[in-house]
Amino acid sequence: MKKLINTLSFRLFITLSLVLILIMGGFIYLTLDSQEKHMMNCILISTNRISDFIKGSTRYGMLLNRREDTHQIINRLGQEKGIEVIRVYNKKGEIMFSSIEDEIGKTVDMTAEACYICHSESKPIESIPEKNRVRIVSRADGHRSLGLINPIRNEYDCSNADCHAHPSDIKVLGVLDIKISLDHLDRNIKEAENQIILFSIILIVLINLVTGVFIHKFVHKPVHMLIDGTNAIASGNLNYKITLDSRTEIGELAKMFNTMTEKLNKAYNEIKEWSINLENKVNEKTDELKRAQAHLFQIEKMASLGQLAATVAHELNNPLEGILTLTKLQIKRLNKNSLTKEEVESILKDLSFIAEETMRSGNIVKNLLLFSRQQPTEFQDADIEQIIEKCIILIQHHLKLNNINLVKNYQIRNKNIMCNAQQLQQAFLALMINSVEAMQNGGELKISILETNPDEIEIQFSDTGQGIPDEIKDKIYEPFFSTKANGKGIGLGLSVVYGIVNNHKGKITLDSKVGQGTTFKITLSRKLNKRIVKEEYDG
Numbered sequence: 001m002k003k004l005i006n007t008l009s010f011r012l013f014i015t016l017s018l019v020l021i022l023i024m025g026g027f028i029y030l031t032l033d034s035q036e037k038h039m040m041n042c043i044l045i046s047t048n049r050i051s052d053f054i055k056g057s058t059r060y061g062m063l064l065n066r067r068e069d070t071h072q073i074i075n076r077l078g079q080e081k082g083i084e085v086i087r088v089y090n091k092k093g094e095i096m097f098s099s100i101e102d103e104i105g106k107t108v109d110m111t112a113e114a115c116y117i118c119h120s121e122s123k124p125i126e127s128i129p130e131k132n133r134v135r136i137v138s139r140a141d142g143h144r145s146l147g148l149i150n151p152i153r154n155e156y157d158c159s160n161a162d163c164h165a166h167p168s169d170i171k172v173l174g175v176l177d178i179k180i181s182l183d184h185l186d187r188n189i190k191e192a193e194n195q196i197i198l199f200s201i202i203l204i205v206l207i208n209l210v211t212g213v214f215i216h217k218f219v220h221k222p223v224h225m226l227i228d229g230t231n232a233i234a235s236g237n238l239n240y241k242i243t244l245d246s247r248t249e250i251g252e253l254a255k256m257f258n259t260m261t262e263k264l265n266k267a268y269n270e271i272k273e274w275s276i277n278l279e280n281k282v283n284e285k286t287d288e289l290k291r292a293q294a295h296l297f298q299i300e301k302m303a304s305l306g307q308l309a310a311t312v313a314h315e316l317n318n319p320l321e322g323i324l325t326l327t328k329l330q331i332k333r334l335n336k337n338s339l340t341k342e343e344v345e346s347i348l349k350d351l352s353f354i355a356e357e358t359m360r361s362g363n364i365v366k367n368l369l370l371f372s373r374q375q376p377t378e379f380q381d382a383d384i385e386q387i388i389e390k391c392i393i394l395i396q397h398h399l400k401l402n403n404i405n406l407v408k409n410y411q412i413r414n415k416n417i418m419c420n421a422q423q424l425q426q427a428f429l430a431l432m433i434n435s436v437e438a439m440q441n442g443g444e445l446k447i448s449i450l451e452t453n454p455d456e457i458e459i460q461f462s463d464t465g466q467g468i469p470d471e472i473k474d475k476i477y478e479p480f481f482s483t484k485a486n487g488k489g490i491g492l493g494l495s496v497v498y499g500i501v502n503n504h505k506g507k508i509t510l511d512s513k514v515g516q517g518t519t520f521k522i523t524l525s526r527k528l529n530k531r532i533v534k535e536e537y538d539g
Ligand SMILES: Nc1ncnc2c1ncn2[C@@H]1O[C@H](COP(=O)(O)OP(=O)(O)OP(=O)(O)O)[C@@H](O)[C@H]1O
Pocket: 303, 430, 434, 435, 438, 463, 465, 466, 467, 468, 476, 477, 481, 482, 483, 484, 488, 489, 490, 491, 492, 493, 494, 495, 518
């Protein structure tokens, strides 16, 4: 209902209807008023004629003072339909003749309705204008009567009559008062009123019907077509067309609307094309960035390899020297013709030692090879403990050289994690190397694997090294930021660690105090989706 009230067409319809009702109301009022006046005028004219007629009929009888004749005439005429009473008053207000017998001879008060017209002032008016001779009397039951007084003047014949001559200085001898019922007139007025009102109601209903149809066709429908069009555009349908064939302003508006939609559609398509182009460019740039990042990873790997190379060479040299010495010894022993049982046992012991050392060297070389190899980023289920152990093999000699005690704190039941093992190994190794480099005078490196919640693993690398000052804590992840003198550090380690953790949708945090040590915490989610990201490496 509220929706209907707020529509333009409804308001237009209501306004037009109200204006129409007001106009029709005014028209009815004016018509009825003028009709009543007209009818009243007609009645007045005929009453005047009747009054003159009575005066004329009774004149002769009065002149000869034949009262019975006058009485008969008045009585007879008083019986006519519509005439309520005919009276003749003399100057003193005495009723000389009346169609109501009982009234004859009575004297009326000068303030009575018929007398008051002339006797309202101290001296009676001798000549009254025609309109003032009329009075309309209404009864409580609604019945109306029209009274008309007609003065009987003292004419020449009257003042010279033999019988009862009136003195010639008297101007008015009496008054003829005639009272007519207005019942018939009122009935006519009522009928006319009813007819006009009925006619007006029919007219208003007809005009409203026509206006309603007109407003619906030319206002409501086109406006709603425009609203539907606007809603369609708002919901993204830029191909919407308004099919309104009209030469009115609304038709013009619909045409302009369609033109606007076409332009909007064109502009939208252009923007869409641009955004696709932009997206392609962004993808291209992202690929380029990825390539650069992969390149950075590789550079850092090579740098770490360089750092490891010396110690690894030392690490390999020791077992190889042992292997060589022992092998030469076995050759010498085997060149003998006969071997005692003890000698055979000793050779077998040395050979198993040779095998162990060869296996250890092979492990180091294998890990180094794995570490340096370029591989696409591939996420697979892997054992987090194994990844850390491989790093420890590579770093072990480093730890020994720098007098660093390694503490393992593995508190994890499910060791599986979806990750890229190569990348994680690279990151963990970089963090361990940093810790070793921070503990030049020995210390403790604690590696913890914790299960903070069933979906997450936290790996902590805690050292008792020099610590990181607060003012550089924000910069350490920046590429090429290094505090290490003489080109010992390139400054790529932590930026690569950051990139790898980010690749795994993980988090890296730092807790460090100068002089006390540093702890890096890496949180990784087990629920990482298996995905393969092809990376192209430069060179
Ligand atoms: N465990 C740590 N203790 C103290 N300082 C550290 C530690 N780890 C990193 N830093 C500081 O952060 C800096 C940046 O480390 P990052 O590994 O990125 O570069 P780098 O070790 O200097 O060089 P690169 O790793 O490329 O050989 C280091 O120079 C060092 O000042």
